Amino acid sequence: MPPKLETARLKHWLAWIIGLSAVFCSLVLARVDLDRMQMLALQRYGQQGAETVSQWRLMIENIQDLDDEQKLDQVNRFFNSVMRWRSDDEIWGKADYWATPLESMGRELGDCEDFSIAKYITLLLAGVDINKLRITYVKAQMGGPYSKIFDAHMVLAYYKQPNADPQILDNIIDEIRLGSQREDLKPVFGFNSQGLWIQGASTPSLQDPGARLSRWRNVLRRMAADGLGYMPTTE
Known part of the structure; x- marks a missing residue:
């Protein structure tokens, strides 16, 4: 891949982490009751x-x-x-429903959001730093490299360092590739339990992503009922 082209693709993915270190209140897994x-x-x-x-x-x-890379691969x-x-x-008989990890594993079925949420929560439970994980909405190119058809899709992005090329966990392929290598994906916005980043904004949103994403807030509440509770903590 030409260096300039690879750098341009990388910049799309790095947008998510600029400024997110300013988040002063985070949400972490707590009151976990796996029994x-x-x-x-x-x-x-x-x-x-x-x-x-x-x-x-x-x-x-x-x-x-x-190490984190081994955890990513296993999860x-x-x-998948x-x-x-x-x-x-x-x-579910609904146009858009975000399932909890329990619902996804219980039915052994899910769409891209369900895969991404389950992987995200599991990696947190495995000890991966929340600051390195972003559930990311993308536009996925369908039908090959020359296609002009893009569908909404969701993946999980892992940033080893704040300025690193993220590793992309996708339900479509088992291989974890760097964001700059995923020519078929165009990031739109990313979020985790700390904040929300919208592509093209000059600064990230520091609010609870549930304020912007009602389905995210809803699935967090249902996860708590399943035994995966959240609580705020100051860092």
């Missing part, structure tokens, strides 16, 4: 759902001491193998 989650999996989804959650818990335990492969892609309309 409750296990119980709910059995009640709602039967033995198969409970077994999937058991495998997930074991994976989290086994990868705690691995990406776990969800356990879950099958289906549209929200097929799964």
Whole structure:
């Protein structure tokens, strides 16, 4: 790839992290009750759902001491193998529904948002720094490099350093590639449990992304009921 072209693509992805260090209040996983989650999996989804959650818990335990790149690979492969892609309309009978990790694992189905959310939460539980993770909306090129058709898509981006080329976790492919290598993706906006960045803005939004993304706020609330609670903490 020509250096200038690679640099231009990288700048699209680096936009998300400029200024986000100014966030003064973060949200971290707390009040985590995986035993409750296990119980709910059995009640709602039967033995198969409970077994999937058991495998997930074991994976989290086994990868705690691995480096971040190994954690990314294990988590990406776990969800890409356990879950099958289906549209929200097929799964939930709704045009757009963000599932909790329990719902995704229980049904073993999800769309791109569900994959990204499940991977994000799992990596937090595995000890990955929240500042390195961004759930990112992108425009995905469909039909090859010369196609002019772009569909809305969601991926999880990992920034090893604030100015690093992010690694992209995608439900479409198992291989984790750098953002500059994903010629088919154009980032639109990114968020996590700390804040929201909108492409083209001069400064990031420092508000809770739930204030902008009602579905994000809703899924956080439902995750808390499943045993994955959140609480604010000052850094």
